[in-house]
Amino acid sequence: MSHTYNPLRTQFLPISQEDLAERGWDSLDFVFISGDAYVDHPSFAAAVIGRVLEAEGYRVGIIAQPDWTNPQSYLALGVPRLAFLVGAGNMDSMVAHYTANRRKRSEDAYSPGGKAGYRPDRATLKYVEGIRSVCKGVPVIIGGIEASLRRLVHYDYWTDKVRRSILLDSKADLLVYGMGEKPITEIARRLAAGEPIHTITDVRGTCVFNYGEPLLDPHCTVRLPDFETVARPDETGKRAYAWHFMLQKEHADPISGKILIEKTDTRWVIQNPPPLPPTTEELDHIYELPYTRQSHPVYQQAGGIPALTEVAFSLVSSRGCYGSCSFCAITFHQGRVVRGRSQKSLLREAALLRELPEFKGYIHDVGGPTANFFRPPCPKQAKGGACTTKECLSPEACSTLRADHREYLEVLRKLRALPGIKKVFIRSGIRFDYLLLDHNFGEAFLEELCAYHVSGQLKVAPEHVSDTVLNIMGKSGNRVYEQFRKKFEAINRKLGLKQYLIPYFIASHPGSGLNEAIELAEYLKKTGFIPDQVQDFYPTPGTLSTAMYYTGLDPRTMGPITVSRGERERKLQRALLQFDKPENWPLVREALIQAGREDLIGNRPNCLIPGTASSAHQKPEAPHKKSEPRSGGGNRPELKHKSRRTPSS
Structure with a gap:
């Protein structure tokens, strides 16, 4: 075997x-x-x-x-x-x-x-x-x-x-x-x-691809708008592009998806439906093949391959993601149907890690695109694929979704109990809205997460605080994050631990203008958390957000949407998220004046920046001290295809 x-x-x-x-x-x-x-x-x-x-x-x-x-x-x-x-x-x-x-x-x-x-x-x-x-x-x-x-x-x-x-x-x-x-x-x-x-x-x-229109069963085929139409830079082309994207999205499920055909000049591209999701047994087989688990020795003199460091002692536990964040392409690559590995397979792989001379007893991650998505969220997805017209978690959780951390929790407990395993971390991301929906095992999972699987900081991705922007992003409202934040703090107080949430935020996402960026800056001021680095929205192929960025439309409604295109406005939004840095104050002042929010300029507790040049050496008074440290979250290219931890071919 x-x-x-x-x-x-x-x-x-x-x-x-x-x-x-x-x-x-x-x-x-x-x-x-x-x-x-x-x-x-x-x-x-x-x-x-x-x-x-x-x-x-x-x-x-x-x-x-x-x-x-x-x-x-x-x-x-x-x-x-x-x-x-x-x-x-x-x-x-x-x-x-x-x-x-x-x-x-x-x-x-x-x-x-x-x-x-x-x-x-x-x-x-x-x-x-x-x-x-x-x-x-x-x-x-x-x-x-x-x-x-x-x-x-x-x-x-x-x-x-x-x-x-x-x-x-x-x-x-x-x-x-x-x-x-x-x-x-x-x-x-x-x-x-x-x-x-x-x-x-x-x-x-x-x-x-085919020269000439393919002869296919029309009941199993959907024709997409032609390249010549979609590529037009006018309103007609933009609307065709948005519709083109939604047709792809609708037929991205392996069970219900049809063959898609697309004409470019005299040629036709034919997309066959996605492959059926792997079974648990198939995933076990793939991840237990005889990998050396190392970079090739020819790179040793150059210092090795840095990307291996984060995953060398990590376990891929699942594939697929039904989170459906608008800025993420994982649903177009791995799909929305989640499949997880067996507990026995994960335990065997963990035991194998102990044989490696570099292993020091620390498993760096147990997860996938989203760590706590371990099994399908409802019977329909388990048997008949994902829904084509609604999402599992946004704008509200689907009534058929059954949040359950029981099996994932069992895996983590068994991994911790293996001889030679000192610590098991979770780094691939937790969907806190899904966690809060689990009324049976969610509390136990969060407590054990804090007690055993976090090392001082837990990185999470609320992405924004404006409910308007969050809805466009396909994320739960800000009240959900606030609920999770309070639970996290309460559990750490109960455990006597000093641990912090490190939230990621995106600047200049479609739907976010200066007013929404200011709303986020005010939230950061209030909570006392200001990120060391900010993630700018990155329009990459295969995401709903990129379709929004290009067309200026929300393809789900075909309604217009705010898009920050120019480099100057992107700079203003990024500066607002780091308003405490003196080098950013001119940009922040420009943004606040442009938005008519001069009330946030001055030395009052709610102000973001000093009011006059003579007070530029002084920061506005902080409303109160918060326990969260500044973050080293960093720029996240993995936001666009969360497949960093999982292979693609």
Whole structure:
């Protein structure tokens, strides 16, 4: 069985001709071209897909971060027998390279030593172009976050334009979207049986293209607005884009979703329905494959791969998320149907961690996109998929939702009891609104969370305090967060612990103008918590919020919505969230005057900044001292596709 292997004796997948010679292989079935460095851990896409195919009997090699300026680098492992697999990495390459304000990043956590520059912009396009230039006739299959979220017409923030499907732009043969283990296994089987790539058109979780309108059953097919219409920069185009997005969202469920077709020039992109969610047994199998759980030794001299640090001793307990935050693309990638692993599998993996020499007794996380979503929220989702016309938690919790932390709590208790385990942390995020809905086990879970699974600070994501903005974000109202905050403080007082909530907030999200940003600043002033760093809204492919940003419409209602587009207003909103910094006072003053809120300028307790230049060295009087410390929350690129902890193919 897969769980009997020893990670200290397992081999890395081959990355060189020397590795092939050591195995006695003269060729490979698949070569995976990856935009990330090769980390053989179940939180990294290339490792997961490689190990899944290996378990099916295929020979797989990895070319990690090839030199895209030298096309011969794609042939380092020879020509694969069945196909090249191409993935830009665990993050969209543009998100990996640029901040929300389009500034170049100097670091890349998925590259050797954390240094930037090891992959190109739009890595999927560049890699396929390079492969095609040196190797004709071999199938090329693209996948991963970058391809998955760009699989159909999409708004591209970095060029401020609507782009075609990445399948057409890349000239690949096939696109795998979502979590790719099931699709790639079926494709491999059919390729190995001699079926040509151009006839593999019906696999769930894939997109293909066709010259001429496809002949499909109209009862099972939905036609999306054409690219030429959606790409128009006028009101007609914006409304078509919003409608296009809602049709995708409506058909993102594997049970009820239909085939989507989209016309671009003379070609048609065909999106097959999503793959069926993995069973618990299938998840157990995937995460217990023989990973070395380390970065490849070739990166040791460069300092290793920083992205491994956070997840090296973490356990992926579930997939999918029914939280449906507007700014998150997880529902378009992993889906809303939640599936969790078995307790036995998680305990086996935890026991395996103890064999690693670097393990010090601390499990860093037990979770997924949302840690306390461990099983489906209602019988309908368990049997028939997610609802297409309503959300589970917003604007109010669905009447059929059954919040239950019992099984997740049992897992945590059993993990804590394992010999050699000193501490089990939870870092992948808690939905506090869901927790409060559990009237049977929620209180016990929160108490044990505070007692055993938090180390001084618990990071949570209320995101805003304006109920108008929260509704647009798909989040519960601010009163829910306040209720949770009070419970958290009460339980820590009961336990005699001094622990703090570290809330994340987003500036300049659609729906948030200066008035809403000021409302948030006033809340921060009142509570005494001011973040060290602020997350600016980042319009990335595959999110409802990005559709709002581009169109100026709420696609759910087609009504107009406030959008902060200019860099100046984004700066003003960001400065308001850090109003206590003297270097921000000119921007804060400009924002307050512009909004007609001069009442917040002065030295009174409610004021945000000093009133005159002569008092600029003095901060306004604080209303009262609060116990929360300043946060080091940081910029969160993972907000756009919370799949950092979970692999994508």
